[in-house]
Amino acid sequence: MRKRSGSVASLSLVVGACILPATLGGCKDKQLKGAQAEVQPHKIKVTMPTVPSFEVPKPHPDGSHTVKEMRVQGNRYIKETLSIKGYIVWQYDCATAIRQPDEDDAAVAKRIEENPTLCRRPAFYLGDTPDTPVERAVWVVEVPREMTKQEKKNLPKEMVDTWPAVPPYKVGDEVVATGQWMHASPHGESNTDGLLVYQSFNNITQNWQSPAPIELAEPSIRPPAH
Incomplete structure (x- = not known):
């Protein structure tokens, strides 16, 4: 108590x-x-980062499209013929793709000549800058290739004479590629983001322009009408 x-x-x-x-x-x-x-409580002033620009990419002054524009708005151009300006950031090389260990250039060339189906059709990727990653580039397919010796020997003269001009190009070249913007090419290449099926080419770096297509003269003697 x-x-x-x-x-x-x-x-x-x-x-x-x-x-x-x-x-x-x-x-x-x-x-x-x-x-x-x-x-x-504190009096530290927080500086917020600048809000990035979300402007829609626009074509170049010459009317050709940028790679970024085609990647962002490609679906609106499906089946249209257009030009894309950029830099080649990757190109397909058959000899490199199929070369076996310890195989020299002559051996690879011989295998290709004997079996041209070993090679895919030529293609390359275009970027807005020379260092654009392939993942952010545009695929250009169905690029003309050189005829094989067997093709020159066996194909009709008309086909040999009208064979598409093979464009010169290498990684790093600035070019303008013209073609049809598609989801798939006639020979099976496909891309859900779109691809360009080659028609003509302007290599700005190498000062080379695709020549106009050769049109064969009509035969002087026409076959009889049936």
């Missing part, structure tokens, strides 16, 4: 001290506050 009386007396003294007038040194407001928060 004594302990309880002592505790009550002590509590009464504390409460009494807090309710005494301020002139008698009662409890201050800060003495009645709880623990301060660990996170204190």
Whole structure:
């Protein structure tokens, strides 16, 4: 009982001290506050990053399209004939693709000559800059290739004479490729983002332009009508 009386007396003294007038040194407001928060307000100014531009890519002044434009808005151009300007960032090379270990250039060339079907049709990728990754480039397919010796020997003269001009190009060249924008090419290449089926070519770096297609003269003697 004594302990309880002592505790009550002590509590009464504390409460009494807090309710005494301020002139008698009662409890201050800060003495009645709880623990301060660990996170204190600060005056650091936060600079937000600039909002990136989402403008739709536009064609070049000469009317040719950019690679970015075709990747963003390609579906609106399906089946249209158009030109794309850019840099060659990758090209298909049959000899490199089919070369076997320790096989020299002559051996590879001989295999290709004997069996041209070992090679895919020539193709390349275009980027807006020389260092554009292939994943962000545009695929150009159905690029003309050189005739094989057997084709030159066995094909009709008309086909040999009208064989499409083979464009010169290498990785890094700035070019303008013209063709039909499609999801699939006549010979089976396909891309859901779109691809360009080659028709003509302007190599700006090498100053080469596709010649006009050769038109055969009509025969002077026409076959009889049936």
